[in-house]
Amino acid sequence: MKYHDSETAREVANRVQAFMDDVVLPREREALATGEQITDDEISELWEMAKERNLFAPQMPEEYGGQGLAFRDMLPSFEQVGRSLIGAISIRANAPDEGNMHTLELVGSEEQKKEWLRPLVQGEFSSGFSMTEPMQGGGSDPKMLGTTAKKDGDEWVINGHKWWTTGGKESDFLLVMARTDLDAHPYAGTSIILVPTDTDGVNIVRNISHLGGHDITEREFGHAEIKYENVRVPVENTVGEEGQGFQIAQMRLGGGRLTHCMRYSGMAERSLDIAKAYLSEREGFGEPLANKQALRHRIADAETKLHMARTGVRHAARELDQSEARIEVAMAKVFTANVTNEIIDLAVQCCGANGIGKDLPLAQFYENVRAFRIVDGADEVHRRSIARDAFEDIREEEINHVLRFDPDRRAESSTDE
Template sequence: MPSEYVDDLVARTRSFIRESVLPLDDAHDGNIAAAGADAVRVALQSAARQAGIFAPHAPTDLGGLGLGMVDRAPVFEEAGYSLFGPLALNIAAPDEGNVHLLDHLATPAQRERYLAPLARGEQRSAFAMTEPAPGAGSDPSALATTATKVDGGWLVNGEKHFITGADGAHFFIIMARTGEDATMLLAPADRDGLKVGRHMKSLDTSMIGGHCEVSFTDAFVPDEDVLGEVGRGFAGAQIRLGPARMTHVMRWLGAARRAHEVAVAHVAGRDAFGTKLADLGMIQQMVADNEIDLAATRALLMEACRALDEGGRASKETSIAKTFAGEALHRIADRSVQMCGGLGTTHDLPVAKIAREIRPFRIYDGPSEVHRWSLARRAVREITR
């Protein structure tokens, strides 16, 4: 996209978030259920459509703006300045990643039935992969849910947990074992044998639909709802995972930047020990370290986005960016709380809720330790060829 177009989109997103989304976010301390869940989602997305900023990532033939990874990064960051901003633009997880996956793998019929209403914000979705022990968590190869071939389709059996957005999702993308590999399957939420169970209460409260247990008991999926190729599920999932990690970074970068800006404004106006807090060396170090972490996160993010836009898997680049960002953005939020003192732990300022929401990102989409393990193995393999 021309830079002028993206710059204008960023500016309009910034104005929309501050005027239409932040007040609601702050009034409910970032808790989307308390704010009204799907009712508020529909209202915010309607307003985003009117502002011309809705679905910047979605394909243009389905009403989206069709931005690539590099172009969407600053737009997503501005949306992430509010915890509810990504939901308003229809770029929240897991729907944003599912749009990307379906756009690459869905058949024409699947695009019409699943992708089109998802891209337009008419439906929500969930990606059902994570399982309770000893099933798949950080190690996808431990996948225990099975899909057994029957006449005309597949019977799915297994237990999932921590499935984001499951409560209220209209359909599921299911990862199930079919032999030595896996297959991705599509199923409407009302399919017999598919049951959404309890919410698993977690630190974060801004993701609509919560993180839920989901069970499958002889849930039938017809052959036409296989997503991608049978027995190529793990490879297909990689289409989603790399870009989804980077869009997570984009969104949380916006939230961390807000925490930092709130903290800087606080120390610049707070008198203590005969001077402004901002004039004290220890505070200046925290401010500077936040600036460094923001800049470094943004640089690594853009390097990974360029590699993705060039058509590569960018496994190394996305692992580096995700690991650094998960830890750097947590540091930013934590320093921001510290700079704000007692107020930083209260609902009077937004830094506490941002710190709460960002902390799980060091685990979501691959814990830092797993990414480090993968990076180390790759480095050793490359040097010893």
């Protein structure tokens, strides 16, 4: 299906697709077949190849070593990298580093960009975004954030308990969400603070075992539980304006949700390709399974829904260029998350035993995709926002107009009774 992406977006995405097909997917298949993890040295080699092809860090400005693509122009490339288990990291577009790069580039100080952003883009550093907390802390209701940062002279003193900090165990620094003004509403009294991981008091408890936690690289991209115990960092480590943490996080998550959507839609596309190839080759009951009408209809439905998801993401990206686009992003995220879950489940079913075996990537896709309905905002949270917006502008006169009620007539009817 063709979309109205810019010429730049299509040209770069075509080159990313070629890189995936020629280099990344063959290495992924080898790793799946042998069970041998892809080493850090191999990842560095992929980065060098991506640089040679002008594909490295497409989301970042050229001054930091990226390709300088506009947000909408980079989305089709994210869809291509989503086709591989190692696609995103192969061009340095992997979460959470990609989102943290974006955050520092937009609101970081010049000193923060020099000390942390450039090395992060180049892969010399890795990072984590430390926001989610255990019960009864911040999660789907971020106002419950319990981590605090109090000023002591020219330092922040941070105390709190976080978990699900992606990449936290291997990170060089963390962007920590903390309450910095307990007298203000959390939306106005929360800040983001950059904390080097080797700072005294940063205690990384563990990586949390979870569904889909088996990686084919030797890097640990797990989700860490972290305790901050009297952690002291300079006040100048505040990222953006003090008290603007939620606004910055929303800005980070809005774009991040769409890049996730594109990565997972790429995963769904490859899953469909595998399923269609398998159904065309596998015979049963005297003919290829691809000739069975029930399967053909399910594939047709999957293709249709995936097209709708891609279209919705692109529309949300256009709106995000002009405004916060919270509802458009929420709709795109919840719809794409459910569609990609459904499609990958279908692909596993179509391939039978080969679907649950790990010679193909479908089993890993299946494990990984389930989390997408929870991370970056659970389905229920996004639906809550969408529903609130849907009912927000309904007034009495509009209800009467839509339902064709005449208030006077209703009054008369009430009196007659």
